[in-house]
Amino acid sequence: METLNNTDSLKQFRQPVFGLLVTHHGIGQELVKAAESIVGPQERLTVLSNQNASYDSLCRQIQAVLPADQDTVIMVDYFGGSAHLAVRSLCMSNTQWTLVSGVNLPMLLSFITKRDQLPFSELVEVIRTDAVRGIR
Numbered sequence: 001m002e003t004l005n006n007t008d009s010l011k012q013f014r015q016p017v018f019g020l021l022v023t024h025h026g027i028g029q030e031l032v033k034a035a036e037s038i039v040g041p042q043e044r045l046t047v048l049s050n051q052n053a054s055y056d057s058l059c060r061q062i063q064a065v066l067p068a069d070q071d072t073v074i075m076v077d078y079f080g081g082s083a084h085l086a087v088r089s090l091c092m093s094n095t096q097w098t099l100v101s102g103v104n105l106p107m108l109l110s111f112i113t114k115r116d117q118l119p120f121s122e123l124v125e126v127i128r129t130d131a132v133r134g135i136r
Contacts, residue, residue, distance in 0.1 A: 016116040017123060018072040019045040021103060022062060022083040026051075028075075028103070035108045040113055050083050054110070058086045071096050071128040073111060075103035098124050106134025 019042075021028035028047040036042055046065050050058050064121070066072060074091070076083040079101040091097045097122075110130035114123055 004047070005034075015070070016044050016109075017120060018067050019115065020065060020072060020074045021045075021047045021076075021108070022058070022074060022087055022105065023047070023077040024050055024081065024083065027077050031103065031108050031110055035103055039111065039112055044109050044136065045112070048083075050081075050086075054084060055082060058082065059090060062086060062090055066090070066094075066097060068094065069096065071097070071117075073124060074099050075107065075111070076101045077079060077103050086127065096099055097119075100128060100131075102131060104131055104134060107131030 002057060021031065023031075028049060032042070032047055033044060048058070049064065053061065056127050060073075066074075074087050074097055076087055076099065078084060080102050084099070084101050087099050107127050109132060111123070112129045114126055118126060
């Protein structure tokens with residue numbers, strides 16, 4: 001008897017969760033470069049910097065790249081910083097966007113390697129756990 005798991009077949013057609021890094025200066029870009037050197041080029045992963053951006057212009061930049069109707073993990077470098085505050089205000093208007101602060105290479109690699117395998121809510125918890133686990 002053959003059993004077909006519908007969730008497995010859906011994975012083949014579902015796009016990976018969209019990822020956005022919003023960081024100070026070039027931190028996000030360098031993290032993505034490091035991650036891509038390990039796992040290869042990535043799609044559906046965007047980086048923004050707060051460099052020379054006012055709060056309002058940073059909010060506009062973030063809104064311009066976020067998909068309105070897709071699950072999205074937004075990773076920022078510093079809790080309470082300008083990137084965090086801008087993203088937090090935007091996430092209040094969309095439940096499909098989740099903010100995670102303290103981005104590091106273990107978190108980003110976890111996101112990249114698991115974003116097309118786990119349900120969204122589980123993915124967020126796993127990348128938080130992996131980020132902390134990567135600190136020794």
